[in-house]
Amino acid sequence: MCRTTLLACLAGLAVLALPSTRAHARDDDYAAMLGYLTSSHLDGHVLQGAEGSITVNLAAGDLNSQANLRAFATGPDAQAWIDARQRTAGNQANAPLDAQATIAGQVLAGAHGLVSINQVSGSANTQLNAVAAALASQGIRETTDGSLSAAVSASAEMQPGTEPDAPGEGTRSVSVAAGAMQGFRGVLQLNQTAGSGNATGNILSLSVSDLPR
Incomplete structure (x- = not known):
């Protein structure tokens, strides 16, 4: 050669x-x-500069339960309460190999108000945001732990039958980018889940007096 x-x-x-x-x-x-991949994204300028009462349910996967509940009352003896119960049975699903839940861009930047967001990527997850507020003329009342749980209560049963496609492998990730929610003012409830068989909740209970006349 x-x-x-x-x-x-x-x-x-x-x-x-x-x-x-x-x-x-x-x-x-x-x-x-x-492979079974799930991904949920809020991106760009979604809800940028929004005002008022805002609720979002965003899910990728199977058998996910989400609820945003509000109860408001006003009057001399005003009371507000929420009782949420979520239950399913006999369902079967595979857990995803990769699950991602992401909030990026300028989502909710400069917004203000009451915002409740449920975002999930995966299977058999339960998410709840609840707000109960009472405007009563008898003045501010002390809220004990017992009365708080009575005012807003929730229960969720883990849904069986979810097995990963490849146990021990894959990724689960949640993230909120630095630019998202900048300048937000108000009350923000966020449940962000990646995975399977999770139960998360945000509960807010308020009791305030009338404004001086």
Whole structure:
């Protein structure tokens, strides 16, 4: 073999090796595409500068239960309460290999008001945001732990039958980007979940007096 052709032969071997490596990468990408993946995103300028009462339920996956509940009352003896119960049975689903829940961009930047968000990626999760507020003329009343739980109560049963496609593998991630919610003023409730079989809740109970006349 001529020495001048050695580099050409080596180059030829390198070229022959590249398709094999790329084919392997493509096989891995294809296998990942066939996996059960869930992803929920709030991005861009969604709700930027919004005002007032805002509720969002965003879910990717199976068998997820979400609720945003509000109760308001006014009067001499005003009382407000919420009782939420979520239950399912006999359902079957696989847990996703990869689950992501993300809030990015300028979501809710400069907004103000009462905002309740449930965001989930996965299977068999339960999320609840509840607000109970009473404007009573008898003045501010002390709220004990017992009366607080009575004013807003919630229960959720874990839903059986969720198994991951590949136990011990995959990723679960939640995130809120730095630019999101900048300058927000008011009350913000956020349940953000990635995974399976989780139960989360935000509960707010208020009792205040009438404003002076």
